[in-house]
Amino acid sequence: MSSPRPTVAAAAPLERPANRQKSVERGRKPKRLTPGRIGLYAFIAVAAAFFLLPAVIMIFTSLKSMDEIRDGSIFALPQHLDFSAWIAAWSTACTGLSCDGIRVGFWNSIKILVPSVVLSIAAGSILGYALSFWRVRGANVLFAILLLGAFLPYQIFIYPMVRGFSLLGIYNSLACIVTIHVIFGLPVMTLIFRNFYAGLPQELFNAARVDGGGFWRIFLYVILPMSTPILIVAAILQITGIWNDFILGLVFAGRENLPMTVQLNNVVNTTYGERTYNMNMAATILTAAVPLVVYFVSGRWFVRGIAAGAVKG
Structure with a gap:
């Protein structure tokens, strides 16, 4: 007597619990870009640029010499990296009559x-x-x-x-x-x-x-x-x-x-x-x-x- 044929449910591979939990936590990956999702990405990019721009300008300015700051644009990259301003700010910047830096x-x-x-x-x-x-x-x-x-x-x-x-x-x-x-x-x-x-x-x-x-x-x-x-x-x-x-x-x-x-x-x-x-x-x-x-x-x-x-x- 031949053994019964396996059912479809028994033959289908079972999903691992760890993978199932991981997919639930992360959610399904979107298959296509919708107008709403494009708008969301655009808003996030604009917001990130709005908040990061002052920090980028600060970093660029701190790495320039005063001559380069006077002659160039605040958005321009430093032509030569100059860390003397960092050293001066830490150790020799003046606060009133004291010049011990911050x-x-x-x-x-x-x-x-x-x-x-x-x-x-x-x-x-x-x-x-x-x-x-x-x-x-x-x-x-x-x-x-x-x-x-x-x-x-x-x-x-x-x-x-x-x-x-x-x-x-x-x-x-x-x-x-x-x-x-x-x-x-x-x-x-x-x-x-x-x-x-x-x-x-x-x-x-x-x-x-x-x-x-x-x-x-x-x-x-x-x-x-x-x-x-x-x-x-x-x-x-x-x-x-x-x-x-x-x-x-x-x-x-x-x-x-x-x-x-x-x-x-x-x-x-x-x-x-x-x-x-x-x-x-x-x-x-x-x-x-x-x-x-x-x-x-x-x-x-x-x-x-x-x-x-x-x-x-």
Whole structure:
């Protein structure tokens, strides 16, 4: 007796689960260009050119000599690469009577950035964890007050805080500007951590409580190991925000701790004789280097962190 013939379903090759999942994530590749898709590509190209053109002009200008800048077009490529403007911007650019370059502001920004990022993320994660799992009395009122602080313009708080830190005796110091960044970063940090923790299974927290875990033990050994995506998001937000700050550093840091953005403003506005556009452009690019590096290195992690729950709730 002959064996039955295989059916069409049995003979058809099965699609691998990995390939099926990959195709679902990426979506189907369009087979032809439609007018709508052409318009979308054209809009993206125009938008990219609009935002990239100033950066390209800055780079070209920083690599030209002053004679070439005066005689040529701002869109022209440098005839000879000249990095002397970069060296001068870093080490010999003048801010008033001091001619030490913007490297002083760079190290000041590093001293401000590191403790501000660590302390603000630590405070925001702990507060978001407490508001998400421990059901503190008045937690909703406290969270509403924090959100109010996140949406109010911080300029209205400058004068009261100047008076307060002056009474405490730490105004115009490194401790003062770090405290300021931690205070102003706390509402946003609490918001994103609370929304992220709200998406975690409540059963994990309940099981840890049953096993005898306390506040800090659950946070350090259960919640924090699962917080890697949102920690990356918080770090990117704080690094870019604190590094790009100008007015808070100008008001609260003091003359000895002025950040790089304030030093850049002083370099650009300090002129003896001819204005050196190439050095000003080089100083601007050096000031923007840290946020750009953070974006290009960890941009994909930022998107993954957002997708993992940074904006849920």
